[in-house]
Amino acid sequence: MDLNARIDDAVCRAIAIGRGGVAPAQLSEALDYATSPGGARIRPTILASVAMACGDDRPGVTDAAVAALELIHCASLVHDDLPCFDDAELRRGKPSVHRAYSEPLAVLAGDSLIILAFDVLARAAEDAPRRGVRLMRTLAQCSGMPNGICAGQGWESEAKVDLAAYHRSKTGALFIAATQMGAIAAGHDPEPWYELGDRIGEAFQVADDLRDALMDVDALGKPAGQDEAHGRPNAVAELGVAGATGRLRNILAGAISSIPSCPGEARLAQMVRMQSERIMPDAVRHLA
């Protein structure tokens, strides 16, 4: 089974738990709708790649971690799309969950996915308590308060924002979760894997900044986009397009060299390189 199929399979099996037995039909469907077809599944791909680089000696535990992380990510998308946040009409090319079902069902689907994420890890912990419990601690830390993605969203309601804390919790947290949970799932110490996740998260942030600025290059003929319009500091405003592109390359090179020594180090470096190419906006490839 290739990696994408493995991830889809792990997510599907998790959703099947939430849909089992006598359940309200629409909410049950919404769980599936919110999680498939998946997006790029970047976070679980990183998680599984790290686990494989570390030996992947308990594939069932890795699968549980993969599913749990993706469920949390999908839950955050469902809630972020709600009218009181982004009021997004579309997600992954189809109506967002609250548009397809209803707002109450979108709130409940997000809640259920969060709970299911921990349920899946708790089930894995029955056979592998040490790893399971560490996975749960890490997932909670990266998703809740005070340092997880909930905190990241929460910063957007503040008049005065701690930018480092904001970016780390909003974008970085789930990438750090991805590398650390991959290590934990394979029985390795998660600590040395923090830097890789942190750098990948930072790279995503800069790539987003570039995309935000470049969209307007095409659309408005000027290199300043939404971030600048809202006075939000970003890498392009600070360094210019070429500077930000250079920084993105540097972060990614640093990410690769931060990979801890492990059996599958070379293959993992290859995966990070591939993901890097994917996040680099087309318009700046020639600059780097």
Add this chain to the structure above:
Amino acid sequence: MDLNARIDDAVCRAIAIGRGGVAPAQLSEALDYATSPGGARIRPTILASVAMACGDDRPGVTDAAVAALELIHCASLVHDDLPCFDDAELRRGKPSVHRAYSEPLAVLAGDSLIILAFDVLARAAEDAPRRGVRLMRTLAQCSGMPNGICAGQGWESEAKVDLAAYHRSKTGALFIAATQMGAIAAGHDPEPWYELGDRIGEAFQVADDLRDALMDVDALGKPAGQDEAHGRPNAVAELGVAGATGRLRNILAGAISSIPSCPGEARLAQMVRMQSERIMPDAVRHLA
């Protein structure tokens, strides 16, 4: 420390984890606002009472279970109060979370409380993995899909409702969680404790039905309230006020006689009797 103080203390310590470090101030405050001052804290009182009846040999684990269950209950109240559900202005005599803060912060506060509930149990599981993992499985089952309180709310979006599943998941689930988690926290088998939780949940349902009907006795001079107006089947419509009151007494008597043999059986029976008196509407006391 008396039981109420012990419960408040456990909840406060859990909230302090979510508020630690550099966190967005309003969301951080909202976590505290949503959980204190508490309501009757009936579910954690039942949980702690069962744990004590079973010996309470790991008080730290009991405290974690108490906090986790109360956090999930509070999260469900915060989300149920949202405009897309009950649009409640007040909760426990003060503005609901989305009125006091904002709708985005209410969504995030609920999400954070759910995650924190599992985090608190995962922390307890580091020292007591077997109990911790069982507590997480039980909490997930009683709060998520397909059988937990999320499912209960989800049924309200269905045209055709499985009433038994609806009541059991909407009202019963957290009472079953309370008795079973109490047993697990003290190292006992949760299975024999299912019936007590289930019966207490059923008693609450009938007491609610009575209150719904009796509110209108005072307000409108007729014994049929919201449930009947909406065609929702309830115990009063089915049995009349006197009949439903009798049924409530029977359920509570059954609850007490279902208490499994354990060191603190007599004291626990006393607690259930006391809680029973509290839920019995004043207007029907003379009927029973």
